[in-house]
Amino acid sequence: MNRSLVTLADHSREKIEYLIRMAQEFEQHPNRLLLQGRVVATLFFEPSTRTRLSFETAANRLGARVIGFADPKVTSGTKGETLKDTILMVSNYVDIIVMRHYLEGAARYASEIAPVPIINAGDGANQHPSQTMLDLYTIYQTQGTLENLQIYLVGDLKYGRTVHSLLMAMRHFNPTFHFIAPDELAMPETYKTYCRQYNIRYEEHQDFDADVISGADILYMTRVQKERFSDLMEYERVKDRYLLKLDMLSHAKDTMRILHPLPRVNEIEYAIDDDPHAYYFQQARNGLFVRQALICDALGISLEQVKNDKTIIL
């Protein structure tokens, strides 16, 4: 059985809940020797420092050793080696491969040819399942449930891979989504069709203010990037409309939490960092526990084994 993680799209509700329970174990005790003697490869054909550090920390804290590259310039890919050859070569050395690639579908292909499991750490604009999983974990952690939540997605909803994956993964949990974005970066029709297909309620809002977000359980902010606009006048016109300011939280629910996949530029005012609604740094920290769970699951280590683990370092 191929235990690779390419996408969360096919994961059942039970599987998602199972992975959350496993990540909770690692949150309690992140330092273990569960993977002692194993070797993890991190192959980053496209630089992504925070994702790589998070995966490498996850492996290191479980006692595994890590090999790999952080920069595609040092690999044979630049000499014309195919992805297949690189994957088959590295598979000879390691127990599992964590791969980031700039081409869409690279992870699926690697999972089909590699004799070891592949974890997709992002393939172009396609999928980034460990980010989605840590978003789900954080939502569960802050709300105590994934069910029946009001989730507000703000900023770049057109190119934002994380918001698309989150939307699809939440289909099991009866969410209501709220889309707040400039016209040029509005949620694509494909995903609205997806919502209708799975009976996911959604509303689109023109304004981004205290009243609109007062009903939110989760406020998921993303970066509006200048390079996404074909019309720079349009960018100048809308760029400040999707910035979150402290005074906009005046009517927010006490339990509401602000998430952001990071890096942030200016879309969340720095004064908000000290507000109890801010949760993006804890969210990033959860990436560690979630990635520990994803690596173990791909290696065939069960929740039961994690619970009965005698290698915990206190």
Place this chain on the structure above:
Amino acid sequence: MKRQELIVSALDHGTVIDHIPCDRLFDVIDLLHLRQMTSKVTIGFNLKSHKMGTKSIIKIADRFFTDAELNQLSVVTPNVSLSIIRDYEVVEKKQVCLPDELRGIIRCNNPNCITNNEPMATFFHVIDKEQGAVRCHYCNHEQDIHQAKLV
């Protein structure tokens, strides 16, 4: 027999593919690998047709294709007529239908798809046979099969 049909000679055993749109004739030749064929192949190009104005026809002697081979034609010519001939008689007529999966037939129209950057076969899932919508197994991009380019 009408005169029009005598332009290409009758077949004793084999397969007749009729009502091929003229601009798709060479795609059909490629899809069925007719260039490598050693048996007798008769090709009629720019023939008059009541139904279509002009059409093309291919008669392949002593060769019977599998359904999987013939269904590939649905990508370029969904409405061709297929006749299986034995002893100068039409013993079977077939329709092509779009299969559930297309392997190695069309290209993905996403330039950032791995299949356009690695020596590998393409693979599509047909998600709507009536509309002709297909989704790339690798990058998940959807495209209209009528706009698709052959590999």
